[in-house]
Amino acid sequence: MTTVLPSRPAGTAPGHAAALPLSFRGLQRSFGAGATAHTVLRDVTFDVAAGEVLAILGPSGCGKSTLLRAAAGLDSPSAGSVVIEDTAVQGIDARCAFAFQEPRLLPWHTLQANIAIGLPAGCSAKEGKAKVARLLELVGLENFAKHRPREVSGGMAQRASLARALARNPGVLLLDEPFGALDALTRIRMQDLLLDVHRVEPATVLLVTHDVDEALQLADRIIVLGNDGGGPGATIVRTVEVPGSRPRDRASAELAHLRGSLLQTLGVDAH
Numbered sequence: 001m002t003t004v005l006p007s008r009p010a011g012t013a014p015g016h017a018a019a020l021p022l023s024f025r026g027l028q029r030s031f032g033a034g035a036t037a038h039t040v041l042r043d044v045t046f047d048v049a050a051g052e053v054l055a056i057l058g059p060s061g062c063g064k065s066t067l068l069r070a071a072a073g074l075d076s077p078s079a080g081s082v083v084i085e086d087t088a089v090q091g092i093d094a095r096c097a098f099a100f101q102e103p104r105l106l107p108w109h110t111l112q113a114n115i116a117i118g119l120p121a122g123c124s125a126k127e128g129k130a131k132v133a134r135l136l137e138l139v140g141l142e143n144f145a146k147h148r149p150r151e152v153s154g155g156m157a158q159r160a161s162l163a164r165a166l167a168r169n170p171g172v173l174l175l176d177e178p179f180g181a182l183d184a185l186t187r188i189r190m191q192d193l194l195l196d197v198h199r200v201e202p203a204t205v206l207l208v209t210h211d212v213d214e215a216l217q218l219a220d221r222i223i224v225l226g227n228d229g230g231g232p233g234a235t236i237v238r239t240v241e242v243p244g245s246r247p248r249d250r251a252s253a254e255l256a257h258l259r260g261s262l263l264q265t266l267g268v269d270a271h
């Protein structure tokens with residue numbers, strides 16, 4: 001299942017969620033014990049403002065997914081904490097919703113029914129129906145409500161997955177390489193869609209991506225995880241404020257320069 005589905009506190013309005021600020025405070029995650037113990041994340045500390053889009057870049061295996069899982073309460077840090085608004089995350093957190101690289105839709109359900117799975121508990125049938133209809137329209141699937149996942153393209157399935165995550169009214173939207181499996185053109189369309197969606201449903205967004213251009217196109221700020229030589233595991237090695245309001249010119253010289261410099265931080269030669 002793509003979304004994290006515990007019940008919302010009773011009485012929470014089913015319409016829109018307010019974007020919530022979050023902070024990672026001295027987050028550390030080690031796996032294993034004794035000789036097999038290894039530290040994946042070390043002393044990760046950063047704040048994300050309510051409604052901000054923050055992209056996370058870093059080499060494969062450096063702990064990006066582990067970081068998102070800690071925010072959702074799907075994984076417990078070995079030390080440190082994640083605080084959403086004023087409350088530390090302890091166990092699966094209803095304030096977050098997750099979408100992954102694969103849509104993870106239930107194949108026997110229609111797209112409409114898959115999106116409805118994301119609705120918060122306690123949402124009335126009438127409210128739920130209206131919300132699903134609105135989300136189908138938001139992600140351009142209003143004519144495919146009754147289709148099953150195998151009857152639509154990968155990009156459409158991914159749009160349904162995004163709609164399912166939004167159905168929760170998340171204060172924090174966690175996206176783990178959400179467009180990584182899509183072809184280049186569909187990926188660009190999805191990036192534009194995400195910007196449109198963010199204007200209408202302004203959650204705080206943590207976007208893990210391996211695509212530097214995607215980070216530059218979508219994020220207010222980018223953090224790069226890597227090993228800084230100060231100990232085992234990954235920590236933040238660079239933070240970049242991305243200039244310019246969105247949508248940004250994909251051909252801008254300023255972004256091209258930043259792209260080269262970020263690739264260098266990631267240890268990839270830009271030429």
Ligand SMILES: Nc1ncnc2c1ncn2[C@@H]1O[C@H](COP(=O)(O)OP(=O)(O)O)[C@@H](O)[C@H]1O
Pocket residue numbers: 031032040058059060061062063064065066067
């Ligand atoms: N439950 C687990 N048990 C042991 N090792 C894990 C577990 N989850 C993640 N890891 C390890 O943590 C490291 C980081 O994983 P991950 O967060 O998936 O990296 P990324 O998303 O940056 O590619 C990997 O070496 C992975 O094997």
Ligand SMILES: [Mg+2]
Pocket residue numbers: 064065066176
């Ligand atoms: Mg990952």
